[in-house]
Amino acid sequence: MQGGALLGWLAPLAVAIFGGILRFVRLGEPKAVVFDETFYVKDAYSLLRYGVEMATLGDAKNPIADRRLIAGSLDIFKQCAQPSECASFVAHPPLGKWMIGVGEWLFGMNPFGWRFAAALAGTLSILVLARVARRMTRSTLLGCLAGLLLALDGLHLVLSRTGLLDIFLMFWVLCGFACAVADRDWARHRLVRWYESAAGSGTGPRLGWRPWRLAAGACLGAACAVKWSGIFFLIGFAVLSLMWDMGARRALGLREPYRGALAYDLPGGFGAMALAPALVFTASWSGWFVSADGWGRNWERATSSGPLFFVFDSVRSWVQYQLQVLGFHSGLEAYHPYMSEPWQWPLLLRPVSFHYPTDLPPSACGADKCAQAVLGVGTPMIWYAAALALLGLVAWYVSSRDWRAGATLLGVAVGWLPWFYYAIADNRTMYLxxxxxxxxxxxxxxxxxxxxxxxxxxxxxxxxxxxxxVVGAYALVTLINFWWLYPVLTAETITHAQWWARMLMSSWVTAAPK
Incomplete structure (x- = not known):
């Protein structure tokens, strides 16, 4: 038993190390500010320097500051008579940018530094998924398969090698789910021990302190503190946790399982899955609360009438800021050449070009025309097979009510379906x-x-x-598919013909370069 438990850690760790090698090797390439790194890496540096996001040089995409960063200059901020005049309105909470900032603090303002935290989060997520899959299936082999497939997904690789926020959102959502699954096992074990030592009847016992559920709430709060879309997962997994509690009490044969869950599990669940996330989310804004320079801070008014008024006015200003952010996201309709609709995402119809310089000399690859691309696209063998697997899970859940199928389907639903509302009601700009x-x-x-x-x-x-x-053949074909795409996921310099051969659909590019 001890050997099996040890292997259950060593094998997933080996898979995570493999995934980490893919993510950290050549992490500083391309030596450029790619896609929306132009926003987040500067916001992260601003948080390190000022505690809040400050305006940088240049226009919306900050080309002047981009060039200065690549040249090694950190003089990227606007010069203002008062720092508060340079306060920058930002559309996302600070936690993901603080995480990027840790890498910048450790390794400097360079591509490796601002991508370090993303690569680390991506690598750790492979380990977390392997462990939670092992817990759900009671199989180390299947757990390792889960970690391997995540390591080989192209979109996961690209976002793990880019200073954007989305990989941190994924990481905290996955950690929250893993903690919720651990809490499910923990709670059932406690219930069984109570049942074996007591006359099982009525509503059942109070389960007391549930550390895994609290950890789940904290992680999901962290997801919300990276991007507001984490709220969908928080609501979904909070409901799922309560349903698991009801199911556990009913499985014991208690006469009133639902009343027991509502009386004993719901209050603690509210604390863990509502109050704890709210505290984590609010704490992520600490830099804004303690600084006089943040957007909409109104520091002079807040400090004018004593500590109580300071707290009240600060909270009021902060809530107003959150409402402005909500309005921004609801009205985001700007055209982008790589925007796409939610129903296109599972089929990989419109990935995002993160990087494609047009000025590479022929000497870079020894051909008439060269290419160096970072294409944010998933591995087709994973995404298309997953679409079929999800259909199979629907049938499995309908026929058996297997909790694992239900939890997996819920994770997909809360992460994908809400975007349909924004596509239909708001015509919002969205990406794969x-x-x-x-x-x-x-x-x-x-x-x-x-x-x-x-x-x-x-x-x-x-x-x-x-x-x-069959499973081994699928894993091998997936590995080959990933290997084939790898050069256009990691900015390897190849010939234009090699790049074009990897564009599996014409919709993967805006237009074929001449």
């Missing part, structure tokens, strides 16, 4: 990489179906061998 928090649940769907293909441990040897061959 908004799906990154859903990718771990797509991988879980694949792994659960792989478990069905492998069959039970006591299945006939030929049945197990056939299943292993």
């Amino acid at each position: 990489f908004y799906m990154i928090p859903v990718v771990p649940f797509m991988v879980l769907a694949l792994v659960l179906v792989a478990g069905l293909v492998l069959g039970r441990q006591d299945a006939p040897a030929t049945r197990r061998a056939t299943g292993a061959a």
Whole structure:
């Protein structure tokens, strides 16, 4: 048993190290500010320097500051008579930018520094997924398969190598889910111990302190503190946790399981899944609260009438700021050549070009024309197979009510379906990489179906061998698919012909370069 537990850690760690190598090798390439790094890496540096986001040189995309950063200059901020005059309105909470800032603090304002935290979060997420998949399937093999597939997903790789916020959103969502699953096991174990030592009847016991549920709430609060879209996962997993509590009490045969869950589990659940996330989210804004220079801070008015008024007016100004952010997101309709609609995302119809310089000399690759690309696209063998696996999970859940299928489907639903509302009601500008928090649940769907293909441990040897061959063949083809795309995911310099061969659909590019 101890050997199995040790292997259950060592094998996922080995998979995570493999994924980490893919993410950290050449992390400083391209030596450029790619896509929306132009916003977040400067905001992160501003947080380190001022505690709040300050305006930088240049226009919306900050080309002047971009060039200065690549040249090694940190003189990127506007000069203002008063710092508050340079306060910058930002559309996302600070936590993800603080995480980027840690890398900048450790390694400097260079591409490796501002991508370090993303690569670390991406690598750790491979380990977390492998462990939670192992917990859900009770199989180290399937857990490692989950970690391997996440390591081989192209979109996950690109976002793990880019100073954007979305990989941190995915990381905290996944950690919150993993903690919720651990809490499910913990609570059921406590209930079984109570049942074995007491006359099981009525509503059941209070379970007391539930550290894993509190950790789940804190992680999901951190997801909201990276991007507001984390709220969908917080609501979904909070409801799921309560449903698991009801199901656990009902499985014991208690006469009033639902009343017991509402009386004993719901109050603690509210503290863990509502109050704790709210505290984490608010704490992420500490720099804004203690600074006089943040957007909409009104420091002079807040400090004019004593401590109580300071707290009241600060909270009022902060809430007003959040409402402005909500209005910004609701009205975001600007055209972008790589924007896409939610129903296009599972089919990878319109990925995002993060980087494609047009001035590479022929000597860079030894051909008439060279290419160096970072394309934010998922690995097709993972995404298309996951679409089929999710359909299979729907049938499985309808027929068996298996909790693992239900939890996986919920993770996909709360991460994907809300965007349909914004597409229909607001015509909002959206991108494929908004799906990154859903990718771990797509991988879980694949792994659960792989478990069905492998069959039970006591299945006939030929049945197990056939299943292993099918799953192994799929993993191998996925590895080949990823290897083929790897040059256009990591800015390797290749010939234009090699780049074009990897554009599997014409919609993957705005227009074919001449």
